Amino acid sequence: MKIGQPIIEALESLASNKLRSGLTILGIVIGVAAVIAMLAVGRGAEAEITGSIEGIGTNLIFVFRGGDEDVRNPKPLTLGDAEAMADPFAAPSVAAVAPMLQGNAEITFSGESTSASLVGVTPDYSYVRNWTVTEGSFIEEGHLLGRSSVVVLGVDVAEELFGRKSGLVGETVRIEGQPFRVIGVMEEKGGGSFGSEDNVALVPMTTAQARLLRRSTADRVDIIMVSAIDADSVDQAGIEISDILRARHRTAIGQDDFSVMNQKDFLETAATITNVITIFLGGVAGISLLVGGIGIMNIMLVSVIERTREIGLRKAMGARKRDIMTQFLVESSLLSLFGGIFGIILGWGIATIVSKIAAASGTPLTSQIGIDSVLLATIFSTAVGLFFGLYPANRAASLEPVEALRYE
Amino acid sequence: MDEMVVDAKDLRKIYKMGEMEVHALRGLDIQIRRGEVLSIMGPSGSGKSTLMNMLGCLDRPTSGEYHLDGESVAEMNDDQLADIRNRKVGFVFQSFNLLPRATAISNVELPLRYANMGGRERRERAIAALESVGLGDRVHHTPAELSGGQQQRVAIARALVNTPAIIMADEPTGNLDSTSGEEIMQLLLNLNQENRTTLIIVTHDPEVAELTNRVVMIRDGVVVEDRS
Numbered sequence: 001m002k003i004g005q006p007i008i009e010a011l012e013s014l015a016s017n018k019l020r021s022g023l024t025i026l027g028i029v030i031g032v033a034a035v036i037a038m039l040a041v042g043r044g045a046e047a048e049i050t051g052s053i054e055g056i057g058t059n060l061i062f063v064f065r066g067g068d069e070d071v072r073n074p075k076p077l078t079l080g081d082a083e084a085m086a087d088p089f090a091a092p093s094v095a096a097v098a099p100m101l102q103g104n105a106e107i108t109f110s111g112e113s114t115s116a117s118l119v120g121v122t123p124d125y126s127y128v129r130n131w132t133v134t135e136g137s138f139i140e141e142g143h144l145l146g147r148s149s150v151v152v153l154g155v156d157v158a159e160e161l162f163g164r165k166s167g168l169v170g171e172t173v174r175i176e177g178q179p180f181r182v183i184g185v186m187e188e189k190g191g192g193s194f195g196s197e198d199n200v201a202l203v204p205m206t207t208a209q210a211r212l213l214r215r216s217t218a219d220r221v222d223i224i225m226v227s228a229i230d231a232d233s234v235d236q237a238g239i240e241i242s243d244i245l246r247a248r249h250r251t252a253i254g255q256d257d258f259s260v261m262n263q264k265d266f267l268e269t270a271a272t273i274t275n276v277i278t279i280f281l282g283g284v285a286g287i288s289l290l291v292g293g294i295g296i297m298n299i300m301l302v303s304v305i306e307r308t309r310e311i312g313l314r315k316a317m318g319a320r321k322r323d324i325m326t327q328f329l330v331e332s333s334l335l336s337l338f339g340g341i342f343g344i345i346l347g348w349g350i351a352t353i354v355s356k357i358a359a360a361s362g363t364p365l366t367s368q369i370g371i372d373s374v375l376l377a378t379i380f381s382t383a384v385g386l387f388f389g390l391y392p393a394n395r396a397a398s399l400e401p402v403e404a405l406r407y408e
Numbered sequence: 409m410d411e412m413v414v415d416a417k418d419l420r421k422i423y424k425m426g427e428m429e430v431h432a433l434r435g436l437d438i439q440i441r442r443g444e445v446l447s448i449m450g451p452s453g454s455g456k457s458t459l460m461n462m463l464g465c466l467d468r469p470t471s472g473e474y475h476l477d478g479e480s481v482a483e484m485n486d487d488q489l490a491d492i493r494n495r496k497v498g499f500v501f502q503s504f505n506l507l508p509r510a511t512a513i514s515n516v517e518l519p520l521r522y523a524n525m526g527g528r529e530r531r532e533r534a535i536a537a538l539e540s541v542g543l544g545d546r547v548h549h550t551p552a553e554l555s556g557g558q559q560q561r562v563a564i565a566r567a568l569v570n571t572p573a574i575i576m577a578d579e580p581t582g583n584l585d586s587t588s589g590e591e592i593m594q595l596l597l598n599l600n601q602e603n604r605t606t607l608i609i610v611t612h613d614p615e616v617a618e619l620t621n622r623v624v625m626i627r628d629g630v631v632v633e634d635r636s
């Protein structure tokens with residue numbers, strides 16, 4: 001028999017028991033939908049995290065306190081360290097250095113109050129983060145020297161306190177009860193995986209050290225962000241920074257009390273994590289596809305038993321082993337193919353809804369359905385149908401015609 | 409003219425049921441000429457159906473020789489048996505054995521499908537076969553929409569559609585009332601007259617046997633009487 005005929009016959013046979021076929025297909029639909037949705041969400045999360053890491057700035061290097069695990073009493077990073085890194089002779093690959101002090105603070109303005117991330121920064125922060133003001137001006141060298149009570153607001157804070165994003169320069173807000181004059185508003189960054197970056201108030205580093213975010217030693221900083229002169233110099237800049245810090249902290253090689261990470265390191269770490277998540281989600285979804293496959297096998301076995309006499313008759317009429325085999329394999333493959341198609345549609349729907357829910361709850365996550373995951377799901381589900389149809393089909397094909405005809 | 413369509417020598421069939429062996433055929437010889445109409449009779453369990461299965465190439469004998477229309481069947485594999493059934497044998501069963509969801513024409517087309525015949529020719533031949541059994545106006549009815557006699561006619565149309573050398577009918581009238589039974593017998597005999605198709609009918613009914621020009625009696629797996 002040619003292939004067109006078995007397909008028509010299989011469709012007729014599946015149509016003759018719609019409820020049963022429908023339920024069997026449903027098993028595959030759920031499995032495929034789960035795979036598609038999970039992969040899409042996983043990919044979306046990956047893209048989102050990658051995006052927000054890249055959005056922090058370009059050619060960035062982060063320097064943290066604390067390094068190799070067995071190093072005791074790591075020395076804190078200081079403004080002095082940051083200044084040393086900015087030395088163009090010792091570190092020619094470094095373009096700019098932005099030490100930071102980070103904490104949280106209560107900011108108020110005439111009765112309105114909001115909790116925001118408070119960051120003590122230097123003028124280079126704006127350059128290093130590739131982030132500028134939309135109005136007013138950024139913190140300048142003079143503010144540092146004078147420990148001025150000035151603040152640059154993120155748009156979220158501006159919205160919370162003033163209900164608007166502009167025309168705020170010259171207003172006075174209170175941070176932890178102390179008055180600060182608003183000198184600028186940062187441009188909107190949008191939310192990231194690490195929460196909104198716009199819910200921030202930037203103050204001069206020296207002011208923060210002295211009055212807002214006091215640390216055990218006076219010139220201590222939490223993180224130093226460094227930007228390399230270009231993308232190719234990031235690794236070299238990391239080496240130069242490490243050399244400077246080793247000399248300043250007097251640490252032995254292999255005993256670093258600080259860590260230097262660039263965006264590539266972050267991206268690699270994030271990729272590892274999101275891959276594990278994606279594989280895990282996909283695996284869980286794959287199991288439900290497997291269960292759907294077992295459903296197909298179950299139904300096909302029942303169908304073979306029910307149609308024993310029909311099989312006997314077909315054999316008496318001259319059907320060969322492979323004709324019967326084809327008939328049943330086509331049926332099981334069609335079941336899973338339909339399941340695959342509906343599953344892709346449903347999975348796409350689920351992924352879209354998940355994106356919407358995520359967006360509504362403030363975590364933008366754009367699910368990404370790749371052609372590859374659609375192909376994967378189609379091929380995998382058809383393979384599941386073929387695989388789980390193989391045993392029932394073979395059973396049907398191996399029936400002895402005489403026995404099959406006698407079957408009651 | 410004395411060409412042998414069926415030539416079987418020393419056919420034996422042993423069914424093994426665990427430790428037990430059932431000797432269904434015990435060295436049976438039978439020869440049938442082209443165009444003969446023959447009925448096989450015998451008590452229940454004597455091996456009539458078993459013999460039909462052997463002659464119809466549905467099953468292989470445990471031992472013995474069998475030539476169907478000049479082809480040696482005993483050593484054929486499953487696919488070759490399927491092929492020879494498709495080309496040379498038409499079956500009519502007591503319980504009709506039609507595909508319940510398929511129309512009359514689809515049922516009749518079935519053997520031609522397995523012969524890889526193209527759709528148009530298949531349809532033409534199936535319609536011709538249905539017309540020859542008097543069902544030209546029931547082509548698109550399903551078995552549920554047909555009477556028992558009509559269903560058996562569809563089965564006969566299906567048996568003759570690929571112009572087989574022999575038609576095997578195992579109690580073709582067993583499930584029918586006497587009037588439809590007679591009609592079916594008449595139809596089979598007419599087909600034999602027109603096409604010289606060899607006809608082998610297994611029956612318990614002496615009246616049916618009366619209509620055939622040769623009667624073979626079987627008991628305990630051997631031929632005990634063969635009269636023409």
Ligand SMILES: Nc1ncnc2c1ncn2[C@@H]1O[C@H](COP(=O)(O)OP(=O)(O)OP(=O)(O)O)[C@@H](O)[C@H]1O
Nearest residue numbers: 423425430431432451452453454455456457458459
């Ligand atoms: N598949 C089988 N397995 C085991 N024994 C079988 C099988 N088929 C037939 N037999 C045995 O072989 C013997 C002959 O059976 P067969 O069906 O040929 O008889 P029959 O003459 O057609 O009987 P009936 O008139 O009742 O149809 C019986 O004893 C039967 O039990």
Ligand SMILES: [Mg+2]
Nearest residue numbers: 456457458578
């Ligand atoms: Mg019998």
